[in-house]
Amino acid sequence: MLKNDFFYIQSLSDDQGIISAVIEINPFHKIFEGHFPGRPVVPGVCMMQMIKEITETVMGKDFFLHKAGIVKFLSVIVPQKDKTVQAQIKYSEIENNTLNFDATLFKEDTIYLKFKGEFVAEYGIAS
8 A cells, every 4th residue: 555655665574574675765755745744654544554564564464453552652763864764573373363463653763653463354353
Protein backbone atom coordinates (compact mmCIF):
# COMPACT_ATOMS: atom_id res chain seq x y z
CA MET A 1 0.00 0.00 0.00
CA LEU A 2 2.77 2.48 0.92
CA LYS A 3 5.85 0.45 -0.03
CA ASN A 4 7.54 1.51 -3.26
CA ASP A 5 5.62 4.79 -3.32
CA PHE A 6 5.56 6.48 0.09
CA PHE A 7 8.65 4.61 1.29
CA TYR A 8 11.33 2.34 -0.14
CA ILE A 9 13.26 -0.42 1.61
CA GLN A 10 16.99 0.24 1.16
CA SER A 11 18.21 -2.77 3.15
CA LEU A 12 16.48 -5.61 4.94
CA SER A 13 17.59 -8.53 7.11
CA ASP A 14 15.96 -11.09 9.36
CA ASP A 15 18.18 -12.64 12.00
CA GLN A 16 16.47 -15.11 14.31
CA GLY A 17 13.29 -13.15 14.84
CA ILE A 18 14.73 -9.65 14.54
CA ILE A 19 14.03 -7.72 11.36
CA SER A 20 16.32 -4.78 10.63
CA ALA A 21 15.52 -2.38 7.82
CA VAL A 22 16.71 0.91 6.46
CA ILE A 23 13.91 2.76 4.74
CA GLU A 24 13.80 5.89 2.66
CA ILE A 25 10.75 8.13 2.77
CA ASN A 26 9.59 9.89 -0.39
CA PRO A 27 9.52 13.56 0.73
CA PHE A 28 7.52 14.51 -2.37
CA HIS A 29 4.60 12.12 -1.77
CA LYS A 30 1.10 13.61 -2.08
CA ILE A 31 0.34 12.76 1.57
CA PHE A 32 2.53 15.68 2.61
CA GLU A 33 0.34 18.16 0.70
CA GLY A 34 -2.25 17.69 3.44
CA HIS A 35 -0.12 16.56 6.39
CA PHE A 36 0.79 19.38 6.79
CA PRO A 37 1.07 22.06 4.07
CA GLY A 38 4.38 23.89 4.48
CA ARG A 39 5.40 21.75 7.50
CA PRO A 40 5.19 18.12 6.37
CA VAL A 41 5.48 15.28 8.88
CA VAL A 42 4.95 11.55 8.44
CA PRO A 43 1.48 10.64 9.77
CA GLY A 44 1.49 8.23 12.70
CA VAL A 45 -0.75 5.77 10.87
CA CYS A 46 1.83 5.67 8.05
CA MET A 47 4.57 4.81 10.56
CA MET A 48 2.45 1.89 11.77
CA GLN A 49 1.71 0.80 8.20
CA MET A 50 5.43 0.83 7.35
CA ILE A 51 6.07 -1.62 10.21
CA LYS A 52 3.30 -3.87 8.91
CA GLU A 53 4.55 -3.79 5.31
CA ILE A 54 8.17 -4.45 6.28
CA THR A 55 6.99 -7.45 8.30
CA GLU A 56 4.88 -8.70 5.38
CA THR A 57 7.87 -8.42 3.05
CA VAL A 58 10.01 -10.60 5.32
CA MET A 59 7.29 -13.12 6.18
CA GLY A 60 5.94 -13.39 2.64
CA LYS A 61 2.30 -13.06 3.66
CA ASP A 62 -0.30 -10.39 4.26
CA PHE A 63 -1.27 -9.43 7.80
CA PHE A 64 -3.84 -7.29 9.52
CA LEU A 65 -3.36 -5.62 12.87
CA HIS A 66 -5.18 -7.71 15.45
CA LYS A 67 -3.98 -5.99 18.62
CA ALA A 68 -2.08 -2.80 19.34
CA GLY A 69 -0.82 -3.21 22.89
CA ILE A 70 1.47 -0.18 22.92
CA VAL A 71 1.68 2.64 20.37
CA LYS A 72 3.93 5.54 21.35
CA PHE A 73 4.75 8.36 18.96
CA LEU A 74 7.85 9.93 20.52
CA SER A 75 9.13 12.23 17.74
CA VAL A 76 7.93 13.44 14.37
CA ILE A 77 9.56 12.35 11.14
CA VAL A 78 10.17 15.40 8.98
CA PRO A 79 10.61 13.90 5.49
CA GLN A 80 13.00 16.55 4.15
CA LYS A 81 15.25 16.21 7.21
CA ASP A 82 14.72 12.58 8.21
CA LYS A 83 14.46 11.03 4.75
CA THR A 84 16.18 7.81 5.85
CA VAL A 85 15.12 6.01 9.04
CA GLN A 86 15.66 2.56 10.52
CA ALA A 87 13.20 -0.05 11.67
CA GLN A 88 13.75 -2.89 14.08
CA ILE A 89 10.99 -5.45 14.51
CA LYS A 90 11.33 -8.27 17.01
CA TYR A 91 8.76 -10.97 16.38
CA SER A 92 7.67 -14.42 17.44
CA GLU A 93 5.07 -16.63 15.83
CA ILE A 94 2.33 -18.03 18.02
CA GLU A 95 -0.77 -20.12 17.33
CA ASN A 96 -3.56 -19.31 14.88
CA ASN A 97 -1.27 -17.57 12.34
CA THR A 98 -0.56 -14.82 14.86
CA LEU A 99 2.69 -12.88 15.10
CA ASN A 100 3.66 -10.99 18.27
CA PHE A 101 5.85 -8.00 17.47
CA ASP A 102 7.79 -5.25 19.19
CA ALA A 103 8.84 -2.57 16.71
CA THR A 104 10.78 0.67 16.76
CA LEU A 105 11.32 3.33 14.11
CA PHE A 106 14.42 5.40 14.81
CA LYS A 107 17.39 7.32 13.48
CA GLU A 108 20.54 7.38 15.59
CA ASP A 109 19.40 8.43 19.09
CA THR A 110 15.96 9.67 18.00
CA ILE A 111 13.08 7.25 18.46
CA TYR A 112 10.00 8.07 16.39
CA LEU A 113 7.72 5.14 17.19
CA LYS A 114 7.44 2.26 19.65
CA PHE A 115 4.78 -0.20 18.55
CA LYS A 116 3.91 -3.55 20.16
CA GLY A 117 1.05 -5.84 19.28
CA GLU A 118 -0.13 -8.73 17.18
CA PHE A 119 -0.50 -9.24 13.47
CA VAL A 120 -2.67 -12.05 12.14
CA ALA A 121 -2.19 -13.58 8.71
CA GLU A 122 -5.14 -12.59 6.52
CA TYR A 123 -6.08 -16.23 6.02
CA GLY A 124 -5.82 -16.93 9.74
CA ILE A 125 -8.44 -16.59 12.43
CA ALA A 126 -7.42 -15.14 15.78
CA SER A 127 -8.94 -16.49 18.96
